[in-house]
Structure formats: structure tokens, C-alpha cells
Amino acid sequence: MPVPLxxxxAQYATLQDELDAAIRDVVESQYFVMGPQVVGLEEEIAAYTGAPFAVGVASGTDALLIPLIALEPKAEEEVVIPSFTFFATAGAVWNAGFRPVFCDVDPDTFNVTAETLEASMSERTRVVVPVHLFGQMAPMVEINRMACGHEGVLVMEDAAQAIGAAQRDEGGAMRRAGAAGFGAAFSFFPTKNLGGFGDGGMVTLFDEDFSDRIAKLRVHGGRQMYHHEMVGTNSRLDALQAAVLRVKLKHLDGWAEGRRTNACRYHERLKEVAELRLPVVAEGNHHVYNQFTIRAERRDELRAFLSDREIGSGIYYPKPLHLQECFAELGHREGEFPVTERLCGEVLSLPIFPELGEERVDEVAAAIRDFYGYGG
Ligand SMILES: Cc1ncc(COP(=O)(O)O)c(C=O)c1O
Structure with missing residues (x-):
């Protein structure tokens, strides 16, 4: 049977009645913009992540962009980001008025490390952005320690793909993504582990004044209508999305367990395939597998082979950010970030969604084994 990425x-079918009722309630209230559903979700996400403040915005991109704008960038100030991530991370830095400075990543976890970030820092660095790629947190204890050695440098998590991911902190307790830096950005794009019925995003924060600034910037720079303390924008989270997300949030940890079970089964089935490198979970990390991404020899041939068998897969990401045309003026060259460049030619994300089930994991694994000439 076909296996979609x-x-x-399948998820909607399991929650249809609850979701439809939540939507109907919003429609009947005719309260579509901000209001109690948005405030409710903000409180629930703050409690879930462990960060004291949460501000809903229109997308994950805005959840990165608005806090960066709130820092009021000065000319030539820099933000260090991985070259191996979704474009939005770099786009937000650029659009906020900072200069994006790229860094390389670890070849096993796909994430930045304190060392790769630090290698790209200068006296102009104002922020570093560890991206918790594919649902696994970057090493925040080491990154925060490193940033502390650079006066005034803030650590902002791009947690767009990692709601529910966690990591052991210095004291040995598990700390969730969103509560491990100065602030964090989440995306509720439909493909995320907590996905809405459209765009949505959230910023989590520890600083009340900064959180207040973001709450103002998302509604044209003021809390009181027609009184503008600063020039903001319209980036409100809509009430229908908040209502949907509040229903889904209750199931998030269960879904993550489903993803983790699938990942375990892939590991079991694929461990002997020498042509592959399976995703590595760093010590102390709770991975929530927004993507299950392997590194594969002859990746493009493998992908075509899977596609012929009606098995979906994805390439996240095919081209490094430092080599994107729109950043040509930054003057990067091929070879500058070798791990990122290599990963772009090797990565392949396999179906991992919670409803996938053992049988389809086995089917995908069997097709991969077949491709490389391993028995069933
Ligand atoms: C790492 C990363 N950052 C930022 C974003 C932006 O989120 P959105 O698509 O909700 O704007 C995404 C989403 O695709 C992402 O994967």
C-alpha cells in the first residue's frame, strides 16, 4: 500500500468530533481575532514549555522575526545561525535588520554546537540562534555556557520543529525546548508536531518587559487601540487556530511517543545497512522526531526507488543557506561549511507520523533494505 510522508x-480522523466542536464554538462566538482562545493557548504553552511568558503570533517566521525586531538592531550587528536549517531562520534575521552569519553543524545530530556557533562569532555578534532541527534540541547547556563568555550575547532558540523535545540541564532535570534560552520561537504550521489548520506561531520568554514589547509589536505597537508606542505590525494568532491547537496540545506527548516508537523500529530494521547513517540522539536528549532523517549513499536513487514503490520521502534541506542566491552579497563560497554541504547531498526524511504503524514502518524499511541488496 502507498505510504505517504x-x-x-489520519490525525484529523482520530479527533474530528472534538476539533469540529472547538471550531463551532469559535464560529458561534464570532470572536475571531485574539480573545480567550489565544490567551488560553498562551497560558497552556507557557506551562507546557516551562517558560513564564508566551505570546501568540501569526507564524513561526514571525515568532523569530518579532523578537529580533524588538532588539532594535544597529548597523552591522550580527546573528549567528546554522547554514543547515529551513530558510525562515535566516530570512527572519535578515528582515529584522541584522546581518546573518552562518555556521556549520554536527554531522550526527544535524544541530549546531557551542563550538560551531562560536567559530562564527565576532565582536559584532548580538544573538546566536540554535535551531532544534528535526525535533532534537541543540546542546543548550554548552551553548548557554559559551554565550555567557561573550558579554551581551543572547541565545534565542528556533524551536519551530521541536515542541515537546527536552534535554537534561546542568542540575540533571529535563528542560523542554522553549525554556532553555533567552527566548524561543515555535511554529504551528500544519506539518509540525503541534500543527494548526493554517499558519500560527508562538514566542516563549523569561523577561516580562520583553514579552510585553512583543505583545505590542504584534498589534501595531500598542496595547491600547489607536495608541502606538512603537511601530509594530499585524501578526496576531487567530482564535480558530488557537482553539484547534488547544485540542491538539492534549495529545502532543502521546503523538511524540508514537513517533519515537516508529523511530525505534526503523533503527531495529535498518541498523545493519552499512550504506546508511541513522539519526543519532545525543546523550540526555528526548527527541520528538518531527522528521526521521537518515544519511544515505546514493540518496537520490534511493528516493526514486522509494517513490516507484509509492513511499513518500523528503529532502530537508537540499541547498545550504550560505549558498542561496539571495545571500550572494554576503560573499560565501562553496566549501566554507563542509558538513552542511555534505548533508544537503545525503539527507532523506522518511515517514514517521504517529499513525504510521508497525506494518508501514516495516514496508519502508524493507524497501530500503531491498534497494541496498539486504535480505528482508
Ligand atoms: C526551523 C524552522 N524555523 C522557522 C520556521 C518557520 O515557521 P513557519 O512556517 O510557521 O513560519 C520553520 C517552519 O517551517 C522551521 O522549520
Whole structure:
């Protein structure tokens, strides 16, 4: 049977009555913008992540952009980000008025490390952005320690793909993504582990004044209508999305367990395939597998082979950010970030969604084994 990369209809089918009722309630209230559903979700996400403040915005991109704008960048100030991530991380830095400075990543976890970030820092660095790629947190204890050695440098998590991911902190307790830096950005794009019925995002923060600034910037720079303390924008989270997300949030940890079970089964089935490198979970990390991403020899041939068998897969990401045309003026060259460049030619994300089930994991694994000439 065909195996899609992601099947959102399967998730909807399990919660249809609850979701439809939540939407109907909003429609009946005719309270579509901000209001109690948004405030409710903000409180629930703050409690879930462990960060004291949460501000809903229109997308994950805005959840990165608005806090960066709130820092009021000065000319030539820099933000260090990985070259191996989704474009939004770099786009937000650029659009906020900072200069994006790229860094390389670890070849096993796909994440930045304190060392790769620090290697790209200068006296102009104002912020570093560890991206918790594919649902696994970057090493925040080491990154925060490193940043502390650079006066005034803030650590902002790009947690767009990692809601529910956690990591052991210095004291040995598990700390969730969103509560491990100065602030964090989440995306509720439908393909995320907590996905809405459209765009949505959230910023989590520890600083009340800064959180207040972001709450103002998302509604044209003021809390009181027609009184503007600063020039903001319209980046409100809509009430229908908040209502959907509040229903889904209750199931998030269960879904993550489903993803982790699938990941375990892939590991079991694929461990002997020498042509692959399976995803590595760093010590102390709770991975929530927004993507299950392997490194594969002859990746493009493997992908075509899977596609012929109606098995979906994805390439996240095919081209490093430092080599994107729009950043040509930054003057980067091929070879500057070798791990990122290599990963772009090797990575392949396999179906991992929670409703996938053992049988389909086995089917995908069997097809991969077949491709490389391993028995069933
Ligand atoms: C790492 C990363 N950062 C930022 C974003 C932006 O989120 P959104 O698509 O909700 O704007 C995404 C989402 O795709 C992402 O994967």
C-alpha cells in the first residue's frame, strides 16, 4: 500500500468530533481575532514549555522575526545561525535588520554546537540562534555556557520543529525546548508536531518587559487601540487556530511517543545497512522526531526507488543557506561549511507520523533494505 510522508487526515480522523466542536464554538462566538482562545493557548504553552511568558503570533517566521525586531538592531550587528536549517531562520534575521552569519553543524545530530556557533562569532555578534532541527534540541547547556563568555550575547532558540523535545540541564532535570534560552520561537504550521489548520506561531520568554514589547509589536505597537508606542505590525494568532491547537496540545506527548516508537523500529530494521547513517540522539536528549532523517549513499536513487514503490520521502534541506542566491552579497563560497554541504547531498526524511504503524514502518524499511541488496 502507498505510504505517504505525512498523513494529516489520519490525525484529523482520530479527533474530528472534538476539533469540529472547538471550531463551532469559535464560529458561534464570532470572536475571531485574539480573545480567550489565544490567551488560553498562551497560558497552556507557557506551562507546557516551562517558560513564564508566551505570546501568540501569526507564524513561526514571525515568532523569530518579532523578537529580533524588538532588539532594535544597529548597523552591522550580527546573528549567528546554522547554514543547515529551513530558510525562515535566516530570512527572519535578515528582515529584522541584522546581518546573518552562518555556521556549520554536527554531522550526527544535524544541530549546531557551542563550538560551531562560536567559530562564527565576532565582536559584532548580538544573538546566536540554535535551531532544534528535526525535533532534537541543540546542546543548550554548552551553548548557554559559551554565550555567557561573550558579554551581551543572547541565545534565542528556533524551536519551530521541536515542541515537546527536552534535554537534561546542568542540575540533571529535563528542560523542554522553549525554556532553555533567552527566548524561543515555535511554529504551528500544519506539518509540525503541534500543527494548526493554517499558519500560527508562538514566542516563549523569561523577561516580562520583553514579552510585553512583543505583545505590542504584534498589534501595531500598542496595547491600547489607536495608541502606538512603537511601530509594530499585524501578526496576531487567530482564535480558530488557537482553539484547534488547544485540542491538539492534549495529545502532543502521546503523538511524540508514537513517533519515537516508529523511530525505534526503523533503527531495529535498518541498523545493519552499512550504506546508511541513522539519526543519532545525543546523550540526555528526548527527541520528538518531527522528521526521521537518515544519511544515505546514493540518496537520490534511493528516493526514486522509494517513490516507484509509492513511499513518500523528503529532502530537508537540499541547498545550504550560505549558498542561496539571495545571500550572494554576503560573499560565501562553496566549501566554507563542509558538513552542511555534505548533508544537503545525503539527507532523506522518511515517514514517521504517529499513525504510521508497525506494518508501514516495516514496508519502508524493507524497501530500503531491498534497494541496498539486504535480505528482508
Ligand atoms: C526551523 C524552522 N524555523 C522557522 C520556521 C518557520 O515557521 P513557519 O512556517 O510557521 O513560519 C520553520 C517552519 O517551517 C522551521 O522549520
Amino acid at each position: 505525512l498523513d494529516l487526515k
